[in-house]
Amino acid sequence: MNTHKFIKSFQMIIIVLILFSGRTSLGLFESIPIYLSIYGMGILILFMLILQKKEYVISAPVYSSLLFIFSIVLMLGNYLTASEYGYNKTIEFVIYVFILSIIIDNCLETKIDIINLIKSFYYVSIVISIISITVGLLTNTLTTERLTFLGSGPNTFSRMIFYGLIANIFLVFASKRSVFKFISIWIFLTAILFSGARQTILGSIIFIIFYLLIVIIVQKKIDKSRLLRLFSLLMILIVPIIFFWTVIQENKYFQRFLLLFSDEKGDSFNIRTWLLEQAILKGKESILFGNGTGAFELKYPEYIYPHNVFAEIFMENGLVGLLILILIIMYPLKILIKKYKLVLKEIDVHQITALVVMYLFTVYTAQISGDLFDNRWIFLIGLIMLKYNFLFSKSIYGEFRKGD
Incomplete structure (x- = not known):
């Protein structure tokens, strides 16, 4: 990998880290929220200077204008x-x-950059998932405390993992076969389940099905290779659920999820409805x-x-x-x-x-x-x-x- 490709790949990682970093602050300038993201934005600009980018664009002027107007509002x-x-x-x-949208716009220069960005969602999310699950196991808190990462909160954490899950499914279909890509699907699903985030558990079910339906509908002709990948993915999703169904039923986070379908949906649901x-x-x-x-x-x-x-x-x-x-x-x-x-x-x-x-x-x-x-x-x-x-x-x- 030459220097240019390395920097472009690293840019994509930085973009994902900025998207995930949220309200993580170094405590500087308390009157103005200076988060770690600002330093990530600085790195992206520095990389553009190193790569001697000559042309700066606004690819979606209507969208950028709407964001600007919304800022004024x-x-x-x-x-x-x-x-x-x-x-x-x-x-x-x-x-x-x-x-940040203008900076990201100018970092993404080719369709390969978009592919590498989706891959970066996968790489960052799988590392976060493995670390969080491992820490939960080592501290014996996996089944007693909702999974999170660096204080991000269970809901935000689960969203990060969902993006990695969808990137994982993208890689299953759009890249070379790899056993780990199938295994990592269940690492993501495990992390989402133990986050206890009902919105993401339900969303994962809905949007995985939605992803597969879109692909089947759009690609009217599915050859044997694609059919095999689709079948393999469905087996990876379904077989472990059947095998571990008794254990899943007893999981307290799964029980919390089932409250959504009962008359008493829990305090969190009731408060948010009132809000x-x-x-x-x-x-x-x-x-x-x-x-x-x-x-x-x-x-x-x-x-x-x-x-x-x-x-x-x-x-x-x-x-x-x-x-x-x-x-x-x-x-x-x-x-x-x-x-x-x-x-x-x-x-x-x-x-x-x-x-x-x-x-x-x-x-x-x-x-x-x-x-x-x-x-x-x-x-x-x-x-x-x-x-x-x-x-x-x-x-x-x-x-x-x-x-x-």
Whole structure:
């Protein structure tokens, strides 16, 4: 591997680490949230300088414009409340979404970079999974405490692992065969189960099925090799469940998951349902422009946010903010899904599907847990989807010109 390829691969790892790092802070400049991500962004810029990048682009100007407008809405909303939490949330969005999206846009230069980025999700997540499970076993806390990693919290931890799981399925279909790739699927599923995160356990079931259905529908003709991989994947998923079903039934996290289908769904579910109701009720009091960025935290300081990003923005920034958010979310889906109508190579089908599934899962969890910053992955994965669209269209145009 030459220096250029090594740096590009390392860039992809850094991007994943930035996406995963969250609110990890070194405690500097307490009035402004300076997280480890800012140093990762600096490394990405340094690498671009080392590689002597000559051309800087904005591949999705409409999307970037929507992110910029949304940043302005958050800023204006913060003037209504003068909330410190609202101020921090606005700064977080400007730096770790808007500015970071432009940096990532310029790091991803080819479709190979997108593939390496998906691989990086796999590599980072499998390391996190193995370390977390190992620590749980060594400390005898695997079955008594919900699995996490470096204080990320079980829900955020489980989301990281889910991205690795989808990247794993992508690699099963789109790369050379490897026994470990099949084994690692169950390492990811084990980590998700012992995180106790019901949203991710349910999401894993739904979106794995969704991934496989898309692939089967889009690839109408499946040759023996693809059929074998599909069959192997299904056996890897199903056989261990049947074999260990008695043990799984007794697992307390599985029992917690089953509460979702009972009348008494647990305190967490009931509280979040109440928070959602309160956000909608308070939002109606100032329906057009909202109550101001950070207003939910001022009214309910013990909860800070309603654990639903749509309700959060509606309550704080009104229908104006909510409409912009919906446009931001729908735009990447609308653009990328159109690519399924084209005649695609197998690798393209799996790249598009992996990105779409990661994205839809993120939108799904944004309605259950976390605030705007916790769900920043929506905007950054959306940017990656649009970058793929840009690079795909560019490659098609290049092939057309060659044929011409």
